[in-house]
Amino acid sequence: MHWQKDAQCGQARAGWLHTRHGSVPTPTFMPVGTVGTVKGITMDNVRATGAGIVLGNTYHLMLRPTAERVQRLGGLHRMMDWPGPILTDSGGFQVMSLGPLRKMDEDGVTFRSHIDGSSHRLTPESSTDIQYKLDATITMAFDECPALPATKDVLEASMERSMRWAARSREAFIARPGYGQFGIVQGGTEQDLRERSALALRKIGFEGYAIGGLAVGEGQELMFSTLDYTTPMLPEDQPRYLMGVGTPDDLLGAVMRGCDMFDCVMPSRAGRTARAYTERGTLNLRNARFAEDTRPISPEDDSPMAGRYSRAYLHHLFRANEMLGPMLLTLHNLAYYQRLMRQIRAAIVAGTLEQTAAELRQNWAKGDWSEDEWPMPRYQQG
Amino acid sequence: MHWQKDAQCGQARAGWLHTRHGSVPTPTFMPVGTVGTVKGITMDNVRATGAGIVLGNTYHLMLRPTAERVQRLGGLHRMMDWPGPILTDSGGFQVMSLGPLRKMDEDGVTFRSHIDGSSHRLTPESSTDIQYKLDATITMAFDECPALPATKDVLEASMERSMRWAARSREAFIARPGYGQFGIVQGGTEQDLRERSALALRKIGFEGYAIGGLAVGEGQELMFSTLDYTTPMLPEDQPRYLMGVGTPDDLLGAVMRGCDMFDCVMPSRAGRTARAYTERGTLNLRNARFAEDTRPISPEDDSPMAGRYSRAYLHHLFRANEMLGPMLLTLHNLAYYQRLMRQIRAAIVAGTLEQTAAELRQNWAKGDWSEDEWPMPRYQQG
Numbered sequence: 001m002h003w004q005k006d007a008q009c010g011q012a013r014a015g016w017l018h019t020r021h022g023s024v025p026t027p028t029f030m031p032v033g034t035v036g037t038v039k040g041i042t043m044d045n046v047r048a049t050g051a052g053i054v055l056g057n058t059y060h061l062m063l064r065p066t067a068e069r070v071q072r073l074g075g076l077h078r079m080m081d082w083p084g085p086i087l088t089d090s091g092g093f094q095v096m097s098l099g100p101l102r103k104m105d106e107d108g109v110t111f112r113s114h115i116d117g118s119s120h121r122l123t124p125e126s127s128t129d130i131q132y133k134l135d136a137t138i139t140m141a142f143d144e145c146p147a148l149p150a151t152k153d154v155l156e157a158s159m160e161r162s163m164r165w166a167a168r169s170r171e172a173f174i175a176r177p178g179y180g181q182f183g184i185v186q187g188g189t190e191q192d193l194r195e196r197s198a199l200a201l202r203k204i205g206f207e208g209y210a211i212g213g214l215a216v217g218e219g220q221e222l223m224f225s226t227l228d229y230t231t232p233m234l235p236e237d238q239p240r241y242l243m244g245v246g247t248p249d250d251l252l253g254a255v256m257r258g259c260d261m262f263d264c265v266m267p268s269r270a271g272r273t274a275r276a277y278t279e280r281g282t283l284n285l286r287n288a289r290f291a292e293d294t295r296p297i298s299p300e301d302d303s304p305m306a307g308r309y310s311r312a313y314l315h316h317l318f319r320a321n322e323m324l325g326p327m328l329l330t331l332h333n334l335a336y337y338q339r340l341m342r343q344i345r346a347a348i349v350a351g352t353l354e355q356t357a358a359e360l361r362q363n364w365a366k367g368d369w370s371e372d373e374w375p376m377p378r379y380q381q382g
Numbered sequence: 383m384h385w386q387k388d389a390q391c392g393q394a395r396a397g398w399l400h401t402r403h404g405s406v407p408t409p410t411f412m413p414v415g416t417v418g419t420v421k422g423i424t425m426d427n428v429r430a431t432g433a434g435i436v437l438g439n440t441y442h443l444m445l446r447p448t449a450e451r452v453q454r455l456g457g458l459h460r461m462m463d464w465p466g467p468i469l470t471d472s473g474g475f476q477v478m479s480l481g482p483l484r485k486m487d488e489d490g491v492t493f494r495s496h497i498d499g500s501s502h503r504l505t506p507e508s509s510t511d512i513q514y515k516l517d518a519t520i521t522m523a524f525d526e527c528p529a530l531p532a533t534k535d536v537l538e539a540s541m542e543r544s545m546r547w548a549a550r551s552r553e554a555f556i557a558r559p560g561y562g563q564f565g566i567v568q569g570g571t572e573q574d575l576r577e578r579s580a581l582a583l584r585k586i587g588f589e590g591y592a593i594g595g596l597a598v599g600e601g602q603e604l605m606f607s608t609l610d611y612t613t614p615m616l617p618e619d620q621p622r623y624l625m626g627v628g629t630p631d632d633l634l635g636a637v638m639r640g641c642d643m644f645d646c647v648m649p650s651r652a653g654r655t656a657r658a659y660t661e662r663g664t665l666n667l668r669n670a671r672f673a674e675d676t677r678p679i680s681p682e683d684d685s686p687m688a689g690r691y692s693r694a695y696l697h698h699l700f701r702a703n704e705m706l707g708p709m710l711l712t713l714h715n716l717a718y719y720q721r722l723m724r725q726i727r728a729a730i731v732a733g734t735l736e737q738t739a740a741e742l743r744q745n746w747a748k749g750d751w752s753e754d755e756w757p758m759p760r761y762q763q764g
Contacts, residue, residue: 037699037706044686065673065698072674073694081690291447292454304426308463312455316447317419323705324419 001138001180001207003239003260007349011231011258014348017053017239019137020178021077021085024052026239026260027345029251029337030087031268035060036070036080039268040323040330043082048304049331050338052084053137055263058091058130062120063113067133075135087263088136090127090169090184092143093212093243104144106161124168128181132174139181140210141169148188148218155188162186163200170204180207182241185234188213189226198233209234210241211259215250224253231258248277248340249364252357255344267337271330274318278336281364283311285329290315299375303335383520383562383589385621385642389731393613393640396730399435399621401519402560403459403467406434408621408642409727411633411719412469413650417442418452418462421650422705422712425464430686431713432720434466435519437645440473440512444502445495449515457517469645470518472509472551472566474525475594475625486526488543506550510563514556521563522592523551530570530600537570544568545582552586562589564623567616570595571608580615591616592623593641597632606635613640630659630722631746634739637726649719653712656700660718663746665693667711672697681751681758685717 003026007014017024031038031046033054038046046054056076061067073079076086095102095109102111108123122130127142143162146154166183173181183201187193201209211230214223227242234240241261242254251262267277274286278298283290285297293311301307305328317325340360347356369375385408389396399406413420413428415436420428428436438458443449455461458468477484477491484493490505504512509524525544528536548565555563565583569575583591593612596605609624616622623643624636633644649659656668660680665672667679675693683689687710699707722742729738751757 035698035702035704036695037704040705040709042706042709064702065694069674069694069698073676073692079692079695079698292451294455310455310461312447312451313418313461316417316451316461320417320446322417322419323422323708324424326705327422327424327709 001178003208003237005237007351009348009351009353010256012255012344012348012353013258013260014345015239015260017085017261018178019085019180020176021083021137022052024085025345027251027255027341027348028052028261029341030055030261030263031334032057032263032265033080033082033086034265035064036076038330038334040272040326041268041334043080045304045331046082046334047084049335050342051334054082054084054086056086056088056134056136057094058088058127058134059094061088061134062091062122062130063115067130071133071135077135085137086135087138087241087261088131088134088140089243090131090140090142091122092127093145095122096145096147108142124165125172128169128172137179138208139173139179141166141181141183141206143184143186143212145186145213145216146188148213148216150188152190152193155186155190155193159186159188159193159197163197166201167204170206182206182208182210184210184212184243185230186213189218189222191229194226194230195233198230202235206238208239208241208261210243212243214242215245220250220253223250224257227254227257227259234258248337249361251337251340252344252360255348256353256357267333268330271333272326274314274325274329276314276329277333278368279360279363280366280368283368285311285314285325286318287315294378295369295374295376297332298336299369300339301332301335302339303331305331305335383560385590385619387619389733391730391733391735392638394637394726394730394735395640395642396727397621397642399467399643400560401467401562402558403465403519404434406467407727409633409637409723409730410434410643411723412437412643412645413716414439414645414647415462415464415468416647417446418458420712420716422654422708423650423716425462427686427713428464428716429466431717432724433716436464436466436468438468438470438516438518439476440470440504440509440516441476443470443516444473444504444512445497449512453515453517459517467519468517469520469623469643470513470516470522471625472513472522472524473504474509475527477504478527478529490524506547507554510551510554519561520590521555521561523548523563523565523588525566525568525594527568527595527598528570530595530598532570534572534575537568537572537575541568541570541575541579545579548583549586552588564588564590564592564621566592566594566625567612568595571600571604573611576608576612577615580612584617588620590621590623590643592625594625596624597626597628602632602635605632606639609636609639609641616640630719631743633719633722634726634742637730638735638739649715650712653715654708656696656707656711658696658711659715660750661742661745662748662750665750667693667696667707668700669697676760677751677756677758679714680718681756682721683714683717684721685713687713687717
């Protein structure tokens with residue numbers, strides 16, 4: 001695995017991530033394929049949105065269908081019919097969020113399955129082994145991710161344990177050409193802890209570095225200020241992945257602070273609940289004002305559904321609880337996220353990111369296109 | 383609208399249905415797009431299965447989003463992004479099945495919406511007008527469809543009312559080039575009633591003739607024997623549509639008795655509940671025996687998903703309640719139905735339908751392919 005930088009604009013970087021399973025332009029947004037499927041969309045359509053890499057969840061996959069079964073089925077790529085790169089998380093973050101269902105010790109975490117209550121254990125070694133069995137292109141180090149706000153003592157102890165776990169994860173990782181493993185910087189919103197964490201990880205040495213423990217309730221301002229000092233601690237020539245982020249505005253701000261990779265359930269989850277992302281902010285398509293709106297969601301859509309479905313039709317599908325509503329809107333939202341990343345990347349290459357960012361933010365704030373602003377002719381029956 | 387016969391084999395006919403919205407080879411199976419969407423599948427994929435014409439439900443569409451709104455959105459074709467022909471039912475059958483929620487009189491039916499309890503009325507005139515507003519390529523006459531078994535008196539009175547309603551439906555129909563209207567033969571399983579019904583309809587004159595009031599609980603044997611005497615009562619040079627039918631074996635038997643068009647929710651509904659149609663009968667993909675079955679559903683699949691997804695993956699998707707399970711299996715089942723119709727049509731043209739029918743039935747009875755019979759190599763991870 002190798003990341004190559006094409007251009008830089010301020011802190012923002014445009015590059016290519018080359019892997020065993022293909023190359024991906026960065027910055028890149030990774031749709032979340034929790035349990036071996038991106039909910040509500042075929043992998044053909046995920047590809048058609050322009051996505052180059054998707055994410056899988058170790059926690060979900062180890063429970064069902066189990067890592068061993070995925071391996072026997074030929075790995076995650078073969079199983080879900082996605083030949084491109086796949087990044088899997090380590091399970092650490094999701095096990096954390098089980099609350100009273102999990103017990104942590106120095107060696108790892110014991111937890112109960114949310115499906116059937118059965119007992120399971122994750123350690124740096126077993127998490128790495130599971131990701132190997134899934135055939136993850138990018139394996140994540142197993143870490144502990146404390147909820148914010150937390151006292152500095154708690155953050156420090158947690159970060160130090162995560163660094164010991166990172167070393168054990170690296171030890172357990174089986175290097176293969178075109179595959180890689182990322183370490184995860186922890187330390188909450190404490191600069192000195194982030195510094196120590198980044199140093200510890202660089203000393204171990206990974207193919208890329210993730211920033212964890214953010215977007216867990218601290219707010220965008222604190223997230224951005226943490227990124228401001230954290231990304232410069234990471235190697236210039238390797239990819240940086242901001243985990244679990246975020247809104248279009250979060251992504252833009254994080255790219256401008258030097259992050260290259262992102263994942264979030266937001267666009268797909270919103271798609272299942274009638275919320276559409278557009279160049280003009282979000283629209284709730286269940287809203288009565290869309291009942292006879294013959295316009296497509298966005299005039300700038302260039303996805304496979306561009307110009308084909310009216311807002312009124314989508315409104316109808318959601319009102320009638322038809323599966324096609326979530327299916328189409330998931331496609332739309334993932335396509336919007338990919339379009340945004342392409343736009344940002346082009347601006348980095350052109351050296352005009354500041355200007356593009358100002359325009360993007362201005363348009364998000366404007367709200368839905370008025371009739372006068374709508375740039376396409378509107379056809380009616382007749 | 384015009385139906386052209388290409389070949390005949392026994393009673394079975396191969397032809398083309400030419401319409402304003404394109405031409406469709408017959409015999410043809412019409413996927414059911416209840417409320418402006420075939421559940422769980424995009425119209426692109428409906429087309430990719432080989433389907434040439436789809437069905438819409440007047441009852442569902444008049445309630446939501448309403449015929450007037452569909453008209454304002456440019457008609458059903460534009461609204462659902464299906465440029466091909468659409469047949470709409472008249473609402474009569476579905477209103478019937480509302481039971482105590484409906485009240486029938488000579489002029490029409492008053493009923494309460496299953497959605498919000500609001501009161502609505504359907505008459506031959508309003509049903510025909512609704513189908514006009516939906517822009518149906520093929521409009522169905524409004525009829526009454528009694529449940530079987532029923533006394534002959536009940537069947538006779540109902541059939542006679544349906545024939546009066548058929549005349550009123552024809553009167554209300556606005557003829558347009560490439561559009562058409564079908565009358566519906568009623569009379570239950572009584573030969574003389576079917577005879578009188580067919581004569582009455584032919585006297586009115588339609589672009590095609592449907593056989594209604596079957597597949598309502600009478601069993602396949604009685605359905606077939608009714609078809610045996612009913613199809614010869616219908617014009618040789620016009621299409622015949624057997625409504626609401628059925629299993630692959632039902633379709634085969636009905637084609638061999640001279641029917642050309644079919645619709646049924648079976649393949650799409652089965653797809654949502656993990657039941658797969660194959661050349662070897664049906665498989666329930668939730669069954670544990672598929673958990674590690676790396677074979678695709680059928681080696682004869684030629685749909686867009688052919689060879690891409692293992693039974694084990696589909697099993698996993700259904701067990702995990704992932705939307706992609708119903709999505710993929712709906713596609714698979716609709717593709718199987720279309721493949722079956724193509725196979726039957728080719729056999730009619732080749733004059734070998736009897737032999738093909740025997741082979742099809744023999745294979746359905748065999749059950750799932752054994753390992754030895756499986757005609758494709760099986761690859762495992764290596």
